[in-house]
Amino acid sequence: MYQDNEDDYKFAACTYFAKNHPGETCGSNGLPLTPSSITILGLAQRLLTIEHPNLCTYLDIIRGKHERIIVVAEVVGKSLSDFKSKFTINEVVNIAHQVADALKFLHEQGITHRTLSDDNILVDGEGRVKLFNYGLYYMTGGGNEVSFPLGLPKYLSPETILNGGGPAADVWTFGIILLELCIGKLWQNLKPGPILRRILTLVHANNPAERMAREHDCYDAYKQLPENLRLVIEKCLKIYPRERATFSEIVDDLSQINTSEMAEVKQPRGLMGCKLQYLYHWWQLAGGDIQAELKKNGLIKNSPPILSMPIAILLDGCTIGGKTGALFDCRIAKYSLGLLKSRLSHISAHDYYPLMHERRKQYDAVSLPKIIRERDTEYQFYRLLWFQRLLHGYPYTAPYIRAEAEIDIPPLVRGDVWAALLGVVGDIEEQYERIDKETPTPTDRQIDVDIPRCHQYCWLLCGSAGHRTLKRLLKAWLLMNPQYVYWQGLDSLTAPFLYLNFCNEARAFACLSAFVPKFLHNFFLKDNSMVIKEYLAKFWQMTAFHEPELASHLHEINFVPELFAIPWFLTMFSHVFPLHKIVHLWDALLVEGPSLPLFMGVGILRQLRDTLLESGFNECILLFSDLPEIDIGECVKESIDMCRSSPRSISYRRFTNEARTKEPMDMVEIPMEMLFAEICPRISLSDFFSLICQDKSCVIDIRSNLLYEKSCIEGSINVPYSGVHLGQHELRALGLNPQRVLKEAMKVKKTIVVASAEDETAQLFSDYLVKCSVPRVCIFHGGISAVQTHLPSLFTTPAPPNKNGNK
Amino acid sequence: MDTETLPNVTKTFKYSFPTCTNEDVLFKLEVPVEIPHSGSTRELVQRVIKMFHIPVYLEDELNERLANFVAEETKTFHNERDEKLLNQLKNSELNVEGIVRNWEKLFKENVVDFAEQKGTPDEEVFAAAYHKLVHSPALETILQVENSYAKTVKDTLKNRDEDIKKLTDSQTEEMEEKMKLLHVDCTEEEINQLVSRHLEQQIVVAGRWGSTLDALAHTQRAQHRAWLMSTLDQYHDSSALTTPSNSPLGTFSPAVGAALGGPPAPLSMAPAAQGRMEESFTIHLGSQLKQTHNIRIVAMDLLDLCNVDPDNPTESSRRLQTSLSLYSSELSGVVLLSESPPSPRLAAAATGSTEYHFCDLDRQMRQIDEQVKEPAEDRNAARRGSQPAGHGGGSRKTLRAGDVVMTRHSNLGDVHVVFHLVVDDHSLKSGDITSRHPAILGLRNVLKAACSNDVTSISLPLLLRHELSEEMTGAWCARRAELVLKCVKGFVLEAAGAGGAELRTLHFALPPAIDARVFASLATLLPTIFRISNPLKFKAAG
Structure with missing residues (x-):
């Protein structure tokens, strides 16, 4: 067991309920209103990225059941309100200086605190100050998304009480806190009403600070304060916001008064030196449960739902009776890292600092499925540290990142890794800034229609923040790619990048911009029919190559890929699967390259194989209209296997952005009409040559036996085309020897290469083989004559025993 | 909620720079900017540069000037508004007492620290x-x-x-x-x-x-x-x-023990269930992310879910399940249609035994009547106002078709919550109702309320009729069932986004006397509307 230690409390959670929408629940666009909790979730994402030494880092925003929001953030030390002893003037100035620093930073970011109080100013043992949950006002849209009032009565500025108040209200609150630190708590034991009345009467005072001190019988104490400090307080506590100092002035003033030097704290080593986000992530993986602790502290109370049932709902949606909203409780629950510490206690110190060129250890977990690895504390611990190291060195470490990403990608840094895999470099923020995302364009209408239908189950994407960003991304991309038009599906394609880079629009855009040319070159042309047709034809050939039985069945019932596979490839499956599956699919895609999607298509068909084989055309249409669950892990594994075991040239496409090869040995390009007619792909001479060298091919020569006997490719067998009955779909019909050779070849997964003198016979014979369910059939590009020209050394005269066997 | 949303104001940003030939002649640039500005000023600068072909060497200066302009104007915007408020306060033009009371109320009703200390309710x-x-x-x-x-x-x-x-x-x-x-x-x-x-x-x-x-x-x-x-x-x-x-x-006594140990399905049904027509499916909903639901189509009287026979020993297992989940977050509910709730048969079922947990049905209905009266009549008045006089003036009841009242029960057979959907029987007999029919909209409210109140299992009349009548031909039934199923599909999907409980089980009840052929045809309708989940197939290794 582990012991809880004061220092182990690294983060804390607080929770509240978002507002419920009353009555009618449709927005102006006819769609249901976004629940407040979703809006809060979207707004709060930005807070997760804010880092400042005097601000507690936000770690997580969780949306619970029934509009509950849970905010997880860093904590240190204890709050000002928990300090019982009085601070010395020096300490006060030091604290104030740091608080002002934090607030100055927030105001520069355009964030108003509004809820500053002695509860959420945390001070640690060394006098270091951090503000906790400073974003409540920001994430609730200025309090609009919650039903409770923000802030504590005594810290409200006069104009806030009058339902106004801008950023300058924080200055007032800061002044009150400073005054309290100097002369003690104000208005203790008073109820909100009287406090607010007193604050409002201050507007008639010339010097509100002095007046408050007098009211509390502390005038003498107040007068004894150093004059410069008093001046700061009075600058803050001006009635008119215009007259109040700004935080940058206050910071300047205080830094002159502040004499205490912050002791340089040594960065802790080992576990406590890791990024807080990582610690939180590992803690969750190790079984940390945010809700459990909140329940234990009574911050989540579950009253039985039957007791809070409404009593009636009118036709227009007006609900009568029922739940009265739970009260806002500003208490927090702290979490100890003890659990994680004990879980990782056996890890040696130098494992925290992996060296780049060290031989990597193998972890047992590698053999487990990806989903399990992603939940394994220790495995993620090693992976995250290692990836952190690699990403630190990007772009110089790009090859290492690629190699590691091939194994898996830790979910926490997936956005960074994807950007690295896509080769995103440079000042992407500035580039993105230069693009006009606001000016209306004719496609806006379509985009507006599509966005509220794009991956809306994802809470990030279904809020207004998500919608707005997605629209900006799409508009920016269209503007930067004038050769392309908006095809429906582009929204789905953008969604994964937005999901992973929610607060980093520029990077999402850079990723999308790098992704499209690599995987979907020319797919978004106004006339993309040829590109798509070629892609589908290739996909169909790959299906025949790896799944001949299925392919011939689908050919037979005339169920062509145009009927179902266009959204697959146009969106790289992002329209078909939920995000948590897409990320695994794309992890593989980004590593393996642009030919993998073809095989992923085959992988999906393979999973549906049994159903498809017994379905007719109509059942197939129905099946694909709403794709059944697919095991993505399995699909990815198989498609990678297929992709790697297929000769590169068979998946060759002309419409890519890769340079065209001039080398005749590598050429497989044929006119489009021919491509659409051929069921089996063509193999290039160089691929064939390497297959021969590895003894992974079986050549079937279908010329007449006269020509064959004259000279043939070494090791090939002769099945004269003229003697084949194309109607009989059985290998036996080919004769004993060819059947034996083919069976043998299929057993060891050799590639079957059909060699002929004419294209037409090669095509017909290869179709025949596919119908006989022979996998891995392909055609020589250029036929026998091409081999004779370029690889004459492969030719020989057939050996006599072979001849005897044939005769 | 404490800041009034003031309309934004538009301020004009002015900027000028010398022309290339004459230093003294200036190009003047005026850009209206909305204050407070929601986007990035740097992006705005880029747009301005592009639109007006501003020389790029001015970019940095423009960036700085516009940022300052927006910051300054935003500050003025807030300060001016606040100054006005404070001056009003100084001149006693504001209702201070009202404002303070409003805040007091807000704090008292919403924040734990200021709320009245209340014990846990009885x-x-x-x-x-x-x-x-x-x-x-x-x-x-x-x-x-x-x-x-x-x-x-x-x-x-x-x-x-x-x-x-x-x-x-x-x-x-x-x-x-x-x-x-x-x-x-x-x-x-x-x-x-x-x-x-x-x-x-x-x-x-x-x-x-x-x-x-x-x-x-x-x-x-x-x-x-x-x-x-x-x-x-x-x-x-x-x-x-x-x-x-x-x-x-x-x-446990043998009967209950058997109920716990034995197969739950046959025992959890009313004794009358023997041999009734039913079919179950597991379905997936959603285009990308799929949620799983169980749906069952069954020919039964929905009131069988409510009735309990204390003399029948097998009933105790039904009651057991209902009691166990009464205060859980997996409630079950039933939708009953009636022209004026509660229907007498439900009243009989509810008074068949004593209600130990909630008020009895009569009192619940009385409370509902009291509380619903005002909002419903407001609504009715508004509706009358908008409709031409003389139309629909006949009905003087407060509740109208499509309204739903909910009662809670602890003593019914299988359900905890009854949704009484007020319907107009006459219009439901018609063969062509649309998805905007009050009964359908009421159903939508029911499903939404179910989701947000942890009712995870719900039974509803598929044809929106409890009994067969002569106009309900096979074709009529098929048309009605299709409409209801399609609407329910949409409502369930919609309700799932609201962040409540998942509607795990949906029972669609048909009148018990329905013809077996009609039942079969409706049962085959289900898989065409919902995607049936594929059974998981295990393949033997090797």
Whole structure:
């Protein structure tokens, strides 16, 4: 067991309920209103990225059941309100200086605190100050998304009480806190009403600070304060916001008064030196449960739902009776890292600092499925540290990142890794800034229609923040790619990048911009029919190559890929699967390259194989209209296997952005009409040559036996085309020897290469083989004559025993 | 909510730079900017540069100037508004008392620190106690006690019915005799007197029985609640000594034990369920992320879900399930259609035994009437205003078609919550209702309320009719079923986004008397509307 230690409390959670929408629940666009909790979730994402030494880092925003929001953030030390002893003037100035620093930073970011109080100013043992949950006002849209009032009565500025108040209200609150630190708590034991009345009467005072001190019988104490400090307080506590100092002035003033030097704290080593986000992530993986602790502290109370049932709902949606909203409780629950510490206690110190060129250890977990690895504390611990190291060195470490990403990608840094895999470099923020995302364009209408239908189950994407960003991304991309038009599906394609880079629009855009040319070159042309047709034809050939039985069945019932596979490839499956599956699919895609999607298509068909084989055309249409669950892990594994075991040239496409090869040995390009007619792909001479060298091919020569006997490719067998009955779909019909050779070849997964003198016979014979369910059939590009020209050394005269066997 | 959303203002950003030929002649640039500005000023600068072909060397300067401009204007925007407010306050132009009261109310009603200290409400204490006890070895005893109480009520009801019948019989007899003597021995006057006397007698008897029943329910309720609370105390005291012999299974009577151990499906249904037509499916909803739901189509009377027969031993397993989940977050509900709720048959089922947890149905309905009256009448008035006079003025009821009232029950067979959907029977008979029909919209509200109140299993009449009638032909049924199924599909998807509980099980009930062929055709309709999840196929290794 582990012991809880004061220092182990690294983060804390607080929770509240978002507002419920009353009555009618449709927005102006006819769609249901976004629940407040979703809006809060979207707004709060930005807070997760804010880092400042005097601000507690936000770690997580969780949306619970029934509009509950849970905010997880860093904590240190204890709050000002928990300090019982009085601070010395020096300490006060030091604290104030740091608080002002934090607030100055927030105001520069355009964030108003509004809820500053002695509860959420945390001070640690060394006098270091951090503000906790400073974003409540920001994430609730200025309090609009919650039903409770923000802030504590005594810290409200006069104009806030009058339902106004801008950023300058924080200055007032800061002044009150400073005054309290100097002369003690104000208005203790008073109820909100009287406090607010007193604050409002201050507007008639010339010097509100002095007046408050007098009211509390502390005038003498107040007068004894150093004059410069008093001046700061009075600058803050001006009635008119215009007259109040700004935080940058206050910071300047205080830094002159502040004499205490912050002791340089040594960065802790080992576990406590890791990024807080990582610690939180590992803690969750190790079984940390945010809700459990909140329940234990009574911050989540579950009253039985039957007791809070409404009593009636009118036709227009007006609900009568029922739940009265739970009260806002500003208490927090702290979490100890003890659990994680004990879980990782056996890890040696130098494992925290992996060296780049060290031989990597193998972890047992590698053999487990990806989903399990992603939940394994220790495995993620090693992976995250290692990836952190690699990403630190990007772009110089790009090859290492690629190699590691091939194994898996830790979910926490997936956005960074994807950007690295896509080769995103440079000042992407500035580039993105230069693009006009606001000016209306004719496609806006379509985009507006599509966005509220794009991956809306994802809470990030279904809020207004998500919608707005997605629209900006799409508009920016269209503007930067004038050769392309908006095809429906582009929204789905953008969604994964937005999901992973929610607060980093520029990077999402850079990723999308790098992704499209690599995987979907020319797919978004106004006339993309040829590109798509070629892609589908290739996909169909790959299906025949790896799944001949299925392919011939689908050919037979005339169920062509145009009927179902266009959204697959146009969106790289992002329209078909939920995000948590897409990320695994794309992890593989980004590593393996642009030919993998073809095989992923085959992988999906393979999973549906049994159903498809017994379905007719109509059942197939129905099946694909709403794709059944697919095991993505399995699909990815198989498609990678297929992709790697297929000769590169068979998946060759002309419409890519890769340079065209001039080398005749590598050429497989044929006119489009021919491509659409051929069921089996063509193999290039160089691929064939390497297959021969590895003894992974079986050549079937279908010329007449006269020509064959004259000279043939070494090791090939002769099945004269003229003697084949194309109607009989059985290998036996080919004769004993060819059947034996083919069976043998299929057993060891050799590639079957059909060699002929004419294209037409090669095509017909290869179709025949596919119908006989022979996998891995392909055609020589250029036929026998091409081999004779370029690889004459492969030719020989057939050996006599072979001849005897044939005769 | 405490900041008034003021309309944004538009300020003009002015900038000028010298022309290339003459230093003194300036190009003037004016850009209206909305304050507070929501986007990035740097992006705005880029747009301006592009649109007006501003020389790029001015970019940095523009960036700085515009940022300063926006910052300055935003500050002024806030300050001016606040200054106005403060001046109003100084000049006593504001209702300070009102503002302060408003804040007081907000703090008091919404924030724990300022709220009045309230203990846990009684019903929650009782709920917690009951929930704990039904998940303890005391469960069996509780059920037995409840069952025996229910039997008493049932016997009393039987006695009442017999008594009333006896009275009616004797009255009929007397009346018949008198009638024979009419115009012979007695006058019409006398007959009329007799009639009114009989009526009085009836009222007296019914009243007597009513008060007996009321008293019975009252004592039962008080006794039961007191007993439960004392049992809880005992349980607390003895909880340290939990021995295996104390375990729930060991102490169950054979009937309940069998119910727990045996296959749950056949036992969880009413005895009448033997041989009724039903078919179940597991479906996926959603285009990318799929949610799984169970749906069942069944020919049954929805009131069978409510009725309990205390004399039938197998009923205890139904009650067991209902009691266990009463205070859980997996409630089950039923949608009952009626022109004016509650339907008499439900009332009979609800008064068949004593309600220990909630108010009895009558009182619940009265409370609902009271609370619904005002908002509903406001609504009706508004509707009347918008509609041409004379149209639909006939109905004077507060509740209109499509409204839903909800009652809670602890003593029904399978359900905790009854959604009474007010319908217009006449319009539902018509063959062509649309998805905007009040009954359908009401259904939408029901499903949404179910989701947001943890009702995870719900039964509803698929054809929006409880009984068969002559116009309900096969084609009529198919059309209606298709409409309801498609709408429900949409509503379930929509409700899932609201962040409540998942509607795990949907029962679609058809009138019990439905023709087997019609049932079969409707059952085949289901897989065409919903995507049936593929059964998981395990392949033998190798």
